[in-house]
Amino acid sequence: MRAATLEDLTTVFKLLETAKLPTAGVEDHLQNFVLEFENDVLLGCAGLEIHGQAGLLRSVVVTATERNQGIGSRLVQSILAHAREKRLSSVFLLTESATTYFPRFGFKQVSRAEIPASLHASKELRGACPATVLVMMLGW
Ligand SMILES: CC(C)(COP(=O)(O)OP(=O)(O)OC[C@H]1O[C@@H](n2cnc3c(N)ncnc32)[C@H](O)[C@@H]1OP(=O)(O)O)[C@@H](O)C(=O)NCCC(=O)NCCS
Numbered sequence: 001m002r003a004a005t006l007e008d009l010t011t012v013f014k015l016l017e018t019a020k021l022p023t024a025g026v027e028d029h030l031q032n033f034v035l036e037f038e039n040d041v042l043l044g045c046a047g048l049e050i051h052g053q054a055g056l057l058r059s060v061v062v063t064a065t066e067r068n069q070g071i072g073s074r075l076v077q078s079i080l081a082h083a084r085e086k087r088l089s090s091v092f093l094l095t096e097s098a099t100t101y102f103p104r105f106g107f108k109q110v111s112r113a114e115i116p117a118s119l120h121a122s123k124e125l126r127g128a129c130p131a132t133v134l135v136m137m138l139g140w
Helices: 006-018 027-033 071-085 117-121 123-127
Strands: 033-038 040-051 054-062 092-097 108-110 133-139
Touching: 006 027, 006 033, 006 040, 006 054, 027 033, 027 040, 040 071, 040 117, 054 071, 054 117, 054 123, 071 092, 071 117, 117 123
Parallel strands: 054 092
Antiparallel strands: 033 040, 040 054, 092 133, 108 133
């Protein structure tokens, strides 16, 4: 696992597009993405957007053939450790497809009203459909 660089942008986009996850804003936050590789093939990624004291965990994806081996968990734990190092007060996420995955890391469902004002700068957040997307939060 390693931090992403700008050279990874195209492969990260491909992985996200294959999983039908949003790509808007990824390029602005790529320095806070972690990637899992095997033999130079990208197997998974997870990203953190930092807006003020709040973080947005996003772009959590593992390539379909490599799921259920703990890669997703390692990527999420790495992002959460990074968020704690940065002394963020909370981390939010938006999900339609993995609502029962994130509680294992301590995330709880919250209403959109609980999203801090600073996070509304996020392109991912602005592009999300309020009717279908669940908001989850982890605080410590
Ligand atoms: C969600 C995802 C990242 C999990 O990655 P992973 O490497 O397969 O997960 P792990 O190996 O760490 O964990 C496996 C566990 O998560 C569960 N799980 C995997 N995907 C899940 C999902 N979409 N929803 C609920 N639970 C899920 C598995 O059933 C397994 O459960 P168990 O521990 O009780 O056996 C991966 O399934 C994925 O890329 N999904 C498509 C993209 C997506 O929906 N991303 C989240 C939106 S931000």
